[in-house]
Amino acid sequence: MNITLIHFFVGLLLLVVPLYLFWWLDKRLLRQAVVVVGRLAAALVLLTVCLHFLFLWDKAWLNVVWVLVAGGVATYCYCRKRWLYVPVYIGMSLSALLVGIVVTLLCHFNQGAFSAPLFIPVMSVLQADALFVCRQGLTAYVLNIRQHGSLKEYLKGNGISERDALRPFVAAAVKRAFTPVLHMMLLAGIVFVPSLVVGLLIGGISPMQAVGFTAVMTAAGLCCSVLALLVAIYFYICMKK
Secondary structure, X not given: OXXXXXXXXXXXXXXXXXXXXXXXXXXXXXXXXXXXXHHHHHHHHHHHHHHHHHHHHOOHHHHHHHHHHHHHHHHHHHOOOHHHHHHHHHHHHHHHXXXXXXXXXXXXXXXXXXXXXXXXXXXXXXXXXXXHHHHHHHHHHHHHHHXXXXXXXXXXXXXXXXXXXXXXXXXXXXXXXXXXXXXXXXXXXXXXXXXXXXXXXHOOOOHHHHHHHHHHHHHHXXXXXXXXXXXXXXXXXXXXX
């Protein structure tokens, strides 16, 4: 694929249609859309510059550092409450690195497992999945503990271990975090084509390879998200002791 500057700017003219409708219907919506598009444009420019040099240098240690730094920035921007930062970041980073390395070793496509064209996209997808689940799940866990903490003390008072007393709270957190994820997976392939498949097909990958890699990434995303949430809850509990 080769997008020239002319094609790029002509494609951006498609924004005229929604922006005009926003202006006609609600000018506040137009201002909000302009701010969002502006922030997205700035982020994409910065990301393009960073990825250009990462792909150019293609150093394993630099790719790992980029993933850790980008994960920290994403955690700070996405998690609004400060007590979420540390447990979510640790859970997301540890699980994404562990599962991501396994995926890159399985699907390295004649490249190194830590090569930038493979390692960075895989880690970015896994981090995004884990970050969403961690924030949703850990928030649900903490709210349930605060509202129904007496249940945990009641169970412990009746001889139940700490781990078993926390099990219903962890189960509620997992259910809260994974319900929307499983719902979206149910629609994938039937209502819409997964964006990862679309990207691979546009990149010239055969349909069989694209679907196979997407299946592996889906399994990896679920595995990474579950591990990340459990690790985040564990570190939150340790921080509160």
